[in-house]
Amino acid sequence: MKSNILPSIKLTLVCLVFFMGIYTLAVYGIAQFTPNNGNGDMIVHNGKIYYSNIGQAFTDDSYFNSRPSAVGYNAAGSGGSNKGPGNPDYLKEVQARIDTFLVHNPGVSKSEIPSDLVTASGSGLDPNISVQAAKVQIKRIANIRNIAEETLFQLIEQQTEKPLLGLFGTEKINVLKLNIALDDLK
Incomplete structure (x- = not known):
């Protein structure tokens, strides 16, 4: 049982670090190279943002x-x-x-x-x-x-x-x- 729990905990921690940190930063970084820096396609018309x-x-x-x-x-x-x-x-x-x-x-x-x-x-x-x-x-x-x-x-x-x-x-x-x-x- 100990041989199964320890690898499971390690895998969980690795996944948390990867998906909460590395992956999120990678997607954010890529978005910075898109128009409007990943904030969507904004249009200002008559002083209003759409x-x-x-x-x-x-x-x-x-x-x-x-x-x-x-x-x-x-x-x-x-x-x-x-x-x-x-x-x-x-x-x-x-x-x-x-x-x-x-x-x-x-x-x-x-x-x-x-x-x-x-x-x-x-x-x-x-x-x-x-x-x-x-x-x-x-x-x-x-x-x-x-x-x-x-x-x-x-x-x-x-x-x-x-x-x-x-x-x-x-x-x-x-x-x-x-x-x-x-x-x-x-």
């Missing part, structure tokens, strides 16, 4: 809507709804989002609504929407802001982030950055 890597709630009709959040965009409580695609409560929630979107975007059919505008992401904090999700909202924003639709198409093209190395992921648009660029059009 984190563009965390989803923001945009529901005003004069802005591009963000992806729904299962956690109310609270970064302290990141997580999904944990409701499966066959859950009746989840289906009611998605249908309510579809109905709301159709009311605010007349002329758009249900089949044209991208799934990322009516379903929350796994983290509940996804800051991005698909290019299709941005384009389906152009008519509404153009009418409210009296901006040419072509100008909004160009804005979406400018704000589109391409896949990493042209291979990994899909094209996406950060909603916060898009809406800030939209405000800067005037």
Whole structure:
């Protein structure tokens, strides 16, 4: 028994020192070489600080809507709804989002609504929407802001982030950055 306990205690102490000290310092050190020194992607707009890597709630009709959040965009409580695609409560929630979107975007059919505008992401904090999700909202924003639709198409093209190395992921648009660029059009 003594031959098992002593190595276990030693291993525990080595793991504590490594993971509480060496590993933590290594990650912190690497973070110092990233933009903003590992403090996230901060944007200052009109004197207010925003984190563009965390989803923001945009529901005003004069802005591009963000992806729904299962956690109310609270970064302290990141997580999904944990409701499966066959859950009746989840289906009611998605249908309510579809109905709301159709009311605010007349002329758009249900089949044209991208799934990322009516379903929350796994983290509940996804800051991005698909290019299709941005384009389906152009008519509404153009009418409210009296901006040419072509100008909004160009804005979406400018704000589109391409896949990493042209291979990994899909094209996406950060909603916060898009809406800030939209405000800067005037």
